[in-house]
Amino acid sequence: MKKRFYIIPLLLFVITSCDYDDKLNPVPSTLVSEITAFENVGRINNQVNGLYATFKGGGFWGSQYIYYSESRAGNFVATNLNPTRGGLSYQMSVDASTGDVDNVWTQGYQIINACNLFIERLAINGEELLGANVYQNYMAEARFLRGITYYYLLHLYAQPYLKDDGASPGLPLRLEANTGLKDYNMPRSTVKQIYEFVIQELDFAEQNLPNSYSSALSNTTRAHKNTAIAMKTNVYLAMGNYAAVIRESDKLVPNSSPYKATTGVANQLESNVLNVFSAPYTSNESIFSMPFSSNDVPGTSLGNAYLPDGANASGLGAAGTGDYYLLESGVVADPDWKTTDTRRNFVFATPAGTAAGRLWCVKYKMGTPFADYIPVIRYAQVMLNLAEALAQQNGTDARAIQLLNAVRNRSDQTTTFSPTTKAELLDLIFRERNIEFFGEGIRNIDLVRQLKPIPAKSPRGGSPVPEVKPTDPNYIWPLPTSETLYNKDL
Amino acid sequence: MKLKPFFRENYSGFLSKRTKTWIFSSFLLGISSVSLPYHVSASDIPVVFSKQQINVTGKIVDESNNPIDGASIKVKGGTNSTSTDVNGNFTISAPPQGTLVITHVSYEAREININNQGSLNIVLKSSGENLDEVVVIGYGTVRRSENTGSIASVKGKDIAEKPTLSFEGALSGQAAGVNMTANVGNVNQAPVFRIRGTNSLSLSSYPLIVVDGIPMYTEDVSVGGNASNNPLASINPADIESIDIAKDAAATSIYGSRAANGVVFITTKSGKRGKAKVNYDAYFGINKAFRLAEVLNAEQYLEIKNEGLQNAGTYNAQTNYYDYSLDINGNRIDTRWYDYIFRTGKVNNHSVNVSGASEATRYFFSAGLTKQDGIIQGNDFDRKNIAYNLDHKVNNWLKVGSKVNYATNKTRAIMSLGTGVNSVASNSNSYRLGFITAPIVAPYNNDGTFNVIGPNVGIMDNAGHLRSTARLGYTNPVLSLLENDDYTGNHFLQGNVSVDINPLPWITFRSIYGINNMESKTYRYFSPETNEGISRNGRADAITASREMTIWTNTLTLTPKIADGHKLDILLGHEEQTTKRDGFGLMRGNQSDDLYRNIQGGFTDLSLSNTENNITENFLVSLFSRFQYNLQDKYFFSGNLRRDQSSVLGTNNKAGTFWGIGGGWDIYKESFYQNGTISQILQNLKLKASYGKVGNLTGIGDFASLSTYAATLYGTTPGLYFASAGNEDLKWETSKKTDVGLSFTVANKFNFELAYYNNRIDGLIFGVPTPSSVGIPNPSSGSRNQILANVGEMYNRGAEFTFNTSPIRNDNFTWNLNFNISHNTNKVLSLTDGVNSLISDAVGGIAGMASITQVGSPIGMIYAIRTDGVDPQTGRRIFIDGDGRQVFFQQIPPPGGYQWEYADGSQARAVNTADDAVPYRATQPKFFGGFSNNFIYKGFDLDMLWTFQLGGYMYNGTQSQLMDYRFQNNHVMILDRWQKPGDITDIPRVQDGDITSWGYSIPITANVYKSDFLRLRNISLGYTLPVDFTRKGQIDKIRIYASIQNALLFTPYNGADPEVTSTGNATTTQGFDKNVTPNARTFTFGLQASF
The missing domain is CATH 1.25.40.390 (Serine Threonine Protein Phosphatase 5, Tetratricopeptide repeat)
Structure with missing residues (x-):
């Protein structure tokens, strides 16, 4: 009768003959091992x-x-x-x-x-x-x-x-x-x-x-020679090494208009600043920007933080959480920033209700899923970096004033500055940077680097x-x- | 005097046909005689000596008419003795006028006058404690008297009638060493379950739960929604026969690498010998919130808020002030937002089962239906389950069996509930919305539209004269509850098939193949009108998650007969377990028509949710062995050995060996003891001790030991990035457990159990922190710059005390009393080189609370900045900075003053957690336990269970929200605020905008309170209809009962409930309460009938 219990040693054999190595070292199907x-x-x-x-x-x-x-x-x-x-x-x-x-x-x-x-x-x-x-x-x-x-x-x-x-x-x-x-x-x-x-x-x-890439997208979203040069103007400016700012900027900014890089990617001042913040976001002004897409949405996003919420956003066509609105006495109060300035399009006022008239930054205006590209550095910044360095070095430098007015006139043809002192020129550049770049993460750097x-x-x-x-x-x-x-x- | 051993050779069931028939008829006889229990007072019985002997046969059953195995029967004054078999039967030769003394370790001893009867049916009453005859020890059972480990047992019926969705929630206070923080304010939330303290830092401290041999999934399983999702809710509590909680190494080490947190063995019901029996249990009831924080009404609100504006200097009687809004009839609005959020929930439950057994086949079928509404609108649960359990003896060497439990459940939680998988601080946290939303506005505008401005509650009539805020609440709960939906549903399938082969009576080969599948799905819809849906202009999510486990266990049990007085039991086993998990989900946004309310509808945006890298697997293979030896029923020895290999560990450390040994000595059975006078005072004296090494790996990610790169996108182009730094040396946490236990009975009446344990954990796994500039990535942002490694050491030491007795016990009236108390000390001995403390700045990502785990202290202390009341002269909050100096704070300083000032008026730096917080209080209670009383008077029964804890602290983060000096409504205690110089109060001056004085974003000691409590967790009153009456309707038994859960609470804690948790089952961050829904009070009415 005991013959029928051969099943037990058989089972034990099956068990002990298993090779567990593979099962003990499972290979993830979605993760790449560091080895490969x-x-x-x-x-x-x-x-x-x-x-x-x-x-x-x-x-x-x-x-x-x-x-x-x-x-x-x-x-x-x-x-x-x-x-x-x-x-x-x-x-x-x-x-x-x-x-x-x-x-x-x-x-x-x-x-x-x-x-x-x-x-x-x-x-x-x-x-x-x-x-x-x-x-x-x-x-x-x-x-x-x-x-x-x-x-x-x-x-x-x-x-x-x-x-x-x-x-x-x-x-x-x-x-x-x-x-x-x-x-x-x-x-x-x-x-x-x-x-x-x-x-x-x-x-x-x-x-x-590389000097450039094969697509406008890559020219905007991956670093090329001009990107490195442009960033150097930022770095030298923060160091107060104005000669170096000028030296580097000269590689990208000609002595006079039209302001357009002559080597590498043809970075230049876009004719209308609104284009910089509109699809496809790959204008030649955008030397370096961070791309997003409907499948690559930002986790926390600028648009969501800046765009007005709910009724504040009525008529805008997009809404965020309204975490940040524009301080009444901040850049929007700059007396030289005319209402006809194109850049006023980046400011939206709550049309009605309890917060009527409250101002919002709508540079990143896409709304959900907030996939607007975010500029890291654009050509206008290199121009104003250069202007500032020239002013610091030479006082009321003509080229500096030209650069300043080029940025201004792009958005406001009716204002042309002719500062008479170094301090005035520097102040105008400082304010122009604020009007041009508000919301883009540059203001704090501008304050701190100058010990303001x-x-x-x-x-x-x-x-x-x-x-x-x-x-x-x-x-x-x-x-x-x-x-x-x-x-x-x- | 020589005692015969309890053990009988035929206990494993090889009986002759004649014996079986006899047992069967005795069993039926036993049932029919249940209403006629013998009860004879010992003093009435004359001791009779006679040379004439008769054969007395009998059957011994318990109060529920279940046969009692192993009861000892002695002839009083004589030498004959015997014991009952598994069916409760015995035969003994005794004088016809003699007296039988019946004893059993779990039951009260009785003396029965034979009175010349040849057949007796005897009912023994339980000695009070729930001591089952047989306890489950993993891959087998052992009789309690032989068990060498520390195992607490709870009977299924003690949890079945409590309206908990899952059995473990009802274990509070039921067993020493078991600490349960059961938060029943949110339906289907897994309780914080600890056996003998918290045994890990970064891994799970949840015990291993094994249901009929299959390990369960535990802790809340988040499937991307708001709903809590306790996988143990797949088991209908009414299907549970018994729960055995293994605590020490002797009892747990058979589960090797998963045993460090204790093992809970659940045995589900199976058929019992006899004709088919049908049981129907039902209860109905209601659920209510209680102890909600009391908040200001409209009048008080206006007083406080306008005072806040005045004190801030921004009050203006024309342009900036708070005022009433008027409703459509011109009456002042005074909204109690709780009324829109909380509700009286309904509870109902039905369970029916059919069971029985013939000689060869045992069967059990059950079905259950449970519906439970939470106390918060839109939070409810329903479950349906069916189960069967079947086994069949094919012949005398082959037995087959199968069991299946299928359950489907669904938990809805439209709004966040503030715990575990939910966001605690979210603007849609329901309890928080109930107390922060201003009473001066209503959910609806007077034109019937919802009162919202954008995502938030609007300011109604305050428009035009209130500049300081554009809203008077966050989410409008009425709108979100009406429009949104969010639920998680599961299908559970747990089952196994088994075969038992007995080539020889003493050899059993058993093979079980089991599966444990859990398919989960979350659907949610957020309307574009609501706060939750506004940013995506309407949104629908669908997320699935699936877990599949297969487990194959083979065991060989050998019980060779050696000689009388020796019993040997050897187990050899092998087990393989594979668990696979995957899931994916979608989120769609920008709803194109308000008809669409699900993912399948019309939305224009599409993105992934809970999809990327959401596929993992793990594998565990084990060899194990157990050796049990019983010498003369006095000396017991057991040894366990298990070797586990697990795929989740580092390549260098896949395998581990674990073991435990235990010994028991039944001193009471020693003749020297029996002969001593002490045996008259102390009975059942038994000493147990065990030591062993077990492990923990629960909670290590399946691929956590690997260094991997993961896919990403850069705009539209594909990317790959270093995502996770692994550790190829990662191995088990090891836990060395020592346990000594002593149990005895005083005066045959008072049962005591004492235990001491020391559990030392080495190789604690935690994410060893590196400076954040090191840049170690991790998929979870909270564990960036941490590398999992085995580095820390910790111990849990404690003592347990259990006392039970039946002070009164007669035919009409019984009183059972059970008391247990446990003491646990936890101390971290080391972390890693150079790291003496680990700080969780924001507990579970929640600002304003912090916990610290430091060497030399218990894990997870509250880390907070000291406060020293309120300055009577200025009403400013006084903080104590890291140097011990007083720092005075006010939101808006007067001209020339500073926001932060020293006592001398000079400017101080703002206090902050990093520089000024101190390890303040331990959160774990020092003592906890339960106290239950059970009274039975004729057909009535009254049950009371009290639970308590002492010596711990809780951070009342809710208070920081309730004392927010912005527009938010406040706790009524703000009425005692500082108003003028000389006021002595704990409530700082009210200044609009101040969120610092009450620690909104910094932890302060003013929010720390004792979490001691005494709770009447359950009181129930039942009535069993007279048997004579029910028999007429061919019904065996009908019992009706009414009960209240959470009937009374006494606590110094000033929050809603000292027994809640913001962080689910997290190990180092217990003791934090921020906006957590308090426990519900539940009233139920129930019916139990058996046919």
Whole structure:
């Protein structure tokens, strides 16, 4: 009778003969293993796009870097003082544990580490796979992004270069690929060291980036030679190295009109500024912009933050959450900004109701899903950078005044400035930058790099926020606790 | 004196046909005699000695007429003794006028006068505690008397009639060492379930739940909606026969790598020998909110808000002030928003089952229907389930079986409920909307339209003279409740087939193949008119998620007969378990016609939701063995060994070996003890001890150990980015558990159980933080710059005490009393090099609350900035900064003053969490337990269950919302605010715009309260109709009852409820309450009938 129990040893045999190796090491079907991530040209090309995509993460150029900066800088009012939507940045009362401070820092260094990893890994087999040219192009794109990320972080977390020639504590200069646990303590480099590093990266990028790409889209969304040059004008301006600003700008901006780059991508001032913020967003003015699409929507978005909500938006055709409206006494109050100026189209007034007349920034006007491209740098900025450098260096410089008027006249033919003093010219440029770029995340940098106070904000009916002087502790942001708690060498 | 062992060789069921027939008829006889229990007082019985002997046969059953196995029968004054078999039958030779002494560890001892009867039917009353004869130990059962582990048992009937959707919610207070925070304010939310403390930092601390051998999915499963979704709600509580909660290493180690949090064995009902029995249970009831925060009415609101404007200097009698709005009849509007959000919910439940067994076949079929409305509008649950359980003995060596449970349920939650998978601070959080929306406006305008400005509640008649705010609320709840929908539904299928082969009576080979599938779907629709839908101009989502588990278990059980007094039980096993998960979803926006209310309708935008990388799998393969040895029913020894290999761990550490040993000594059975006088005082004295090493891996992502790149988009072009840094050394958390237990009975009446445990956890897995400038990515933004690694150490130590007795017990009146209390101390011993504390700045992403886990302290302490009341001179909130200096705050300083000032008037820096917070209070209670009383008087029964906890603290984040000095409505305590110099109060001066004084975005100690409570969790009164009466209708039993859940609550906690959680089952962030819906009070009326 016991013969029928042969089934037991048979089953035991079946069990013990199984090979579990495959089952114990399942291969994800949607994730690429680090081992194969640099296996072929397609993947590497996608990784380059991935670096840009990281740069436009929600915490950085996807929106938060921009609207936190703008909420400080005096043109906007945080409608609801909502701490999760930049309310504390607006009130100049962030601390080391505020989400705003952590989000930008963390996303910034996510970009930096992604670039570091890419640079390190690509160096192993990239040249062999891609050929020397493309290899250098890709390296330059990664180093370009790494460099400008440091540049943008400086303006929120470090004292201005001009305060003490960059002697203040800057940022930890992370240049290695970090993927595992090890000792990550690192002191802050000085502001000057970081600036020098940024310049070094941009010089490399200028030398190794392609002159142009085959499509307008790529010319706008991927870095080319002119992109690196344009960014250098920003960096040198913040350093107060006006000669270098002029030297770099001269590569893109001719001595006189028409203002159009003669090498590489034909970057130029678009005839109508409205085109810059309209589909397809790839005008030659847009030297570098962050693209979005219906399948690549921003997580938190500028449009959503700026566009008026509900009844405030009636007649506009798009609505957001109305987190930020334009301060009555901010840029919109500039006496030289005429109502006929084309750029007034970027301002929308609540037509009726309790908040009738409230003004809103509608540069990013698409509405849901808020897929407007977001400019990082455009040709107008290079022109005004150059104008400012010329003015700083030469006083009432004729070319500087021409550049200023070129930007003004593009949108307002009826105003032509003829300043008589250096101070007046600089003030006009400063105000022109504000009118031209309000909402684009540049104002805070313009204030801080020139050691100007963060202006007081006194919205009608709302709580006032006092002026913050460069000597005040809240003039710049502290490093976030996510850094200070775990980096013992700061 | 020599005792015969309880164990009988034929207990596994190889009986002769004659014996079976005899048992069967005895069983029927037993049923028919249930109404005539013998009860004889011991003092009435003369001790009779006679040389004449008769054979007495009998059957011993419990109060529910279930046979009692292993009861000991002794002839008083004589030497004969025996014990009952599995069917409760016994035969003994005794003098015809003698007395039988019946004892059993779980039942009250009885003496029965034989009185020359050859056949006796005896009812034993439970000794109070729920001690089942057999306890489940994983891949088998053991009799309680032989068990060496620490296992608490709860009977199914103790949870079935409580109106909880899932069984574990009813375990509160029922067993020592088991702590349950059951938040029943939100329907279908998984409770926070802890056995002997929190045993992990980053992984799950939820016990492993095993239902008839199949591991369950646990904790809320979010499928992208607002609804809580407790997968354990797939089991109808009425189908549960028993729950055995294994706590120590001896009891849990058979589950190796998943045992560190304890193991809960659920045994579902199966057929019992006898004719078919039909049970029908039903209850109906209502659900109500209680202890909601009391808020200002319109008049009080105007007083406070206008005072706020005045104090801020922005009040203007023409252009900036708050005033009444008038309704269509010209009356002042005074809206109680709670009335639109909360409701009296209806509860009803029906369960029916049919069961029975012939000699060869046991069967059980059941069906259940449950509907429960939450206390919040639009939050409801319904479930339908059918189950069967069948086994058949083909012949004397082959047995086959199968069971299936199919359940489908649906949970709706139109608005956010403030916990677990929900957003706590969302502007659509229902409880929050109830208390912050201004009473001076109504949900509707006078023309009948909804009162909204954009997404928010508008200001009605205040338009024109209120500049400081454009809204007087956020979401209009009436509009959202009317227009929107959001629900998650599931199909559950759990089942197995099994075969048992007995080549020899002492060898059992068992193979079980089981599946556990859960298919979930969330549908939601947000109207373009509502706050939720306005930004997308109407939106519909559909998300699916599927989980499929297959498990194949093979065991060989050997019970070789060695010699009398020795019993050996050896288990060898092998198990493979594969779990696959996937899901995908779509979101559509820009509704093209207001007809469309689902994803299939007309919308112009389309995007993905919960789709990317949403496909994973894991695999676990194990070999295990258990050895049990019983020497003379006095000495017990057990050993468990399990080797697990899991796919989720690092390539270098896939395998782990776990083990546990336990011993028990039944001192009471020792002759030296029996002979001593102490045995008259202390009975059933038993000592147990165990030690072992078990593991934890629950909650590690399936691919968490891998470093991977994921797809992304850059505009329209494809991208790939470094998404996740893995750790190829990732291995199990190990937990070394020591347990010592002592149980005894005093004066045959008072039962005590004591236990001490020490659970030391090494290799704690947590996301080791690196500086955020390191730039380590993670798909979840909260864990960026963290790398999972085994680094920390922690312990949980504690003691448990259980006491039960029946102070009164006679034919008419019975009183059972059960009390348990547990004490647990938790301490983190180390984290990782250079990291002494981990701070969650914003608990679960919620601003304004913070928790700290630091070496030398319990995990998850409240981390807050100290406050020191209110300055009597100026009414300013006083903060204490990190240096211990007082800092005074006011939103709008007078000219020359500062927002932040030191006492000397100089400017101070703003306080912040990083510089000024201190580890303030531990959240975990030091003591918790339950106290139950059960009275039975004739047909009436009264049950009361009290639960309590002591020694913990809760952060009342709701208070920071209730004391918001913007337009939001306030708690009535604001009426005691500071108004003039000299006022002594805890409520700072009201200044419009101040959200700092009450810690809206910074954690402050003024919001911390004790979470002690004493709760009458359940009181029920039942009546069983007289048997004589029901028999006429051929009904065995009818019982009707009424009960109240959450009847009374005594607590110093000033929030709504000290037993809620904002963060679901998170380990380090318990003890935080922010806008969480409080527990409901439920009144039910029930009926139980059996045929």
